Amino acid sequence: MNMTERDWEIVLAEQQEAFEALCSKEEKTYEIKKGWANGIAKPPAKADNRNQLKEYIRIEKGTPKAYFFVTHETLGEIHGFWCPKAAIVKDTGNQVEIQHWCKIKIIQFV
Secondary structure, three states: OOOOHHHHHHHHHHHHHHHHHHHHHHHHHHHHHOOOOOOOOOOOOOOOOOOEEEEOOEEEEEOOOEEEEEEEEOOOOEEEEEEEHHHEEEEOOOEEEEOOOOOOOOEEOO
């Protein structure tokens, strides 16, 4: 027996309906097990573990769009990296958390 286009549409619609019913059932079960049902708020999403942590000594220079973080210095040279403000997730004073998509290259400050 050959399936017509209409037969395929019926089969796919049934599979989609079964899938959606299964997903909503599992989600509700999970929420009840974890105590998040009945108006209790879900916990916040976990932080992205792909972010980079970079240690620095101080911020040497800032522009409207970026900061230069000093990582080490010698008698005549200052080394560090530029980081766009949009890529900074958190700054603790000696460590900065940077988005995973930002590429950091240590350079000499002129």
